[in-house]
Amino acid sequence: MTTLPPAVAPRSLVQQRSGWRMLVLVLVLAIALLALMAVRKGRLMGDSAEYLLMTAAMASHGSVDIRKTDIAQVRGLMEPHMKVHLDALEKGLNDSAVTVPLPGFYRGLDGKVYAIHFSAYSVLAAAPYKLFQLTRINPVKCYQVVNLALVFVLGLALMRLFDSAPRALAGVALYMLSGGLLYWNWSSPECMSAAALLAGFAWYCSGAPVRAGLMVGLASLQNPSIVLTLGALPALAWCLQPGMPLRDGIKAALRPRPLAGLLLGGVLFAVPLAYNQHTFGVTSIIAKIGTSKELIGPGRLHSLFLDLNQGMIIAIPAVAAMLLLWGWRGMERAQRNRRALALLLCCALAVAYSVPAMMVQNWNSGAAGVMRYAFWCAMPFLFLLLWRLRQAARWPRALLAGVLLVQAAAMQAASGYSETEFGPIASFVMRHAPSLYNPEPEIFAERASGREDYNVDAARAYAYRVNGIVMKAMYHASLPDVATALCGKGQSTSGGKQGRRSKGVWIYLNGPIRCVAPVNVTPDRFTSATTVIQGQGWSVLEQPPGKPAGMWSQGDVSQLQIAYAQPGAYTQLVIRGGYFDGNKRTRVIINGTDTGWHDLQAGTPVGIPNAATTSTLQVELRHESPRSPGPKDGRKLALFLLQAGVQ
Incomplete structure (x- = not known):
């Protein structure tokens, strides 16, 4: 008698639908990311010399110490202007007395030279780098592979969050339009860190804490302050469950799997510390040589969030507006209170992330419009908006479409300038309201x-x-x-x-x-110069022996007219001369406005009223004590004018 194998129970309809949704997500997302890679060349941006040399070293000899062969290998991949820097680095390799052969590189305790940034990003890029070398593809595209691989992982995390392929894809699109498009093609770990951090939020709050710990730990390998997320995740998860008592929230955080996830993230965070201690003798070589606590302050904090060239507001203008204006609609009071706590927690996280960043000496460092730190510091706010969308039975499609369009415009604007150029928003404000x-x-x-x-x-x-x-x-x-x-x-x-x-x-x-250029006209040129025209109240031109020519005022009042082509070009009237006995000051009236008494012998400039709109000055000088020099000269003298002009 033949024994038949036991029948396999068919999967439930829910499981089948979930499988199909995941398959759709994987296929669509993979095709989109591969297409993005196919149409864009790899770029060496950010701290490219460090990461590329570490990648080449890891692919060549399985370690991240920099050798001459590594420098020779990357010469053809880097821009020509980097030749002088590579030459300096190569020269420093041979001189054991040189501690810093090139900024960004440091000699370790073993005498070898290493990059000061941790090598996790470069280690991940080493395999695709080697593969591209063998297949004659530009090896620089290896960073596209690492960055987009993390975007793909983010898609999987959002699939768990939404349980909907279209919504998960929309979430990925929102991430790309909140800075991802600016940094996915950079040879630096910002895109990786931001995607991993956002995935960590999504996985922890949707019940996958181990995967969340892995993602947060991975993100912290290159940006250590992200480790603070591990302490905030349990509190954030509790805030997002408005019906859960605090005691139950604490119990949930202390279960084995959440604790294992947080422990895993903490272990990964400790890896760079141990590496730095072993290699350089300090827990962070960057903190030792490239940071200063004195740089921390409200100015830099404001700059990271609100600077019109590189602040976070440039990365997520519509996301922030939608979160604040729509993220609270339709909620009961208790739910709104919890959501307010979640927002405060995310604000505190973003500020905490930024504190180590504020210590770096090169604050205006390489950036694709938006500051690199501001990009990944924005992920807690993006997650809050995604969680609010998760709770919505029907998405506000028109509103969300508007947000996506504004974010796309923000990405387009940010992609058009670097850290050595003013962005369009900052330029507009400086043209029209520079004081702001x-x-x-x-x-x-x-x-x-x-x-x-x-x-x-x-x-x-x-x-x-x-x-x-x-x-x-x-x-x-x-x-x-x-x-x-x-x-x-x-x-x-x-x-x-x-x-x-x-x-x-x-x-x-x-x-x-x-x-x-200041205009200064002497009295001998009054008749030939169109700038200064002599009015009433002046005597004849005189030339005292061995002294400049001048002209005495005659009477109580003397007049001048000064004209120039450009309204607002000058802000001050300058009249110089010498006083006759008994005179020490003159009352100066410009275009009918009395500016008060002035010592013209001292040559003190007089402010021009309404200078911004004025191009002609009608100057009236009222003398203090004009008098005759003697019986043979009946003129009433006060001021011997030597020069008149504007500046």
Whole structure:
């Protein structure tokens, strides 16, 4: 008698549908990401020299110490301008006395040279790098593989969060439009860290804590402050379950699987610390040589979140607006309170992430529009919006479409400039309302000068110009001659108002500010010059022996007319001369406005009323005590005019 195998029970309809949804997600997402790779060349951006050399080293000899053969291997992959840096690095390899052969590299305790960034990102890229070498594909595309592989993993996490392939794909699209599109093709770990962090939030709060711990730990390998997420995840999960008592939330966090996930993330975080201790003798070589606690402050915190060139607001303008304006609709009070706690927790996380970032010396570092730190620091807020969408039975399609369009526009705008250029929003504000934008001095200096150099020069003035007109300028308080620094020798500034001080010593000037050559006309040229025209109340031109020619005032009042082509070009009237006995001051009236008494012998400039709209000055000088010099000269003299002009 033949024994038949036991019948296999068919999967439930729910399981079959879930399997089909996962298959659809995998296929669509894989095809989309592969297509993205196919149409874009790999780019070396960010800390490319470090990561590329570590990748080449790992692919060649299975370790991340940098050798001459590694430098030779990457020369053809890097831009020509990097040759001088690679030469310096190669030279430093041979000299054991050189501790830092090139910024970004440091000699370890074993005498070998290593990159100062941890190698996890490069180790992950080593296998595709080697494969591309063998298949004659540009090895630089290995970073596309690592970045998009994490985006794919994010898609799997969002599939668990939504249990819907279209919604999971929409979530991936929202991630890409919140900074992912800017950094997926960079040879630096920002895209990997952000995707892993967002996946960690999604998996932990949807009941997969071990996978969440793995993702958060992976993200923290290159950006250590992300490890703080592990302490916040249990509290965040409780906040998102409005009906759960606090005691039950604590019990849920202490179950074996959540604890195992948090422990796994903590172990991964500890790997770079152990590596740094073993290799350099400190837990973080970057913290030792490239950071300063004195740099932490409200200015940099504001800059990370709200700077109009590189702040987080540039990355997620519509996401933030939708979260704040729609994320609370239709909720009961208890649920709103819990959601408010979740938002406060996410704000605290984002600030905590940013504290180590604020210590770095090169604040205005390589960026694709949005600051690299601001990109992944935004993930807690993006997750909150995704969780709110998870709870919605029907998505607000019109609203969400608008958000996606605004985010797409934000990505397009951010992709058009680098860390040495002003972005379109910052440029617009500086053209129309410059007093509203006062960035960190390093940001303004490097973008105004068009070069990255975090040692801002106190001996020069930095300016943002439009058609030759300074719309905003910045200078150090110790600079003796701002006008010369801005405009060159022999010129002065016209217009502008002093604005906010940054860090106490950097002063902003808000334009428009024009550079103009001062106009100074002597009386012998009054009749031939069109700028200054002599009016009533003056005597004849005189030339005292060995002294400049001049002209005495005659009577109680003397008049001048000064005209120039450009309204607002000058802000001060300058009249110089010498007083006759008994006269020490003159009342100066400009275009009918009495400016008060002035000592014209001292040459003190007089402010021009309504200078911004004025191009002709009707000047009336009322003398204090005009008198006759003697019986043979009946003129009433007060001021011997030597020069008149504007500046």
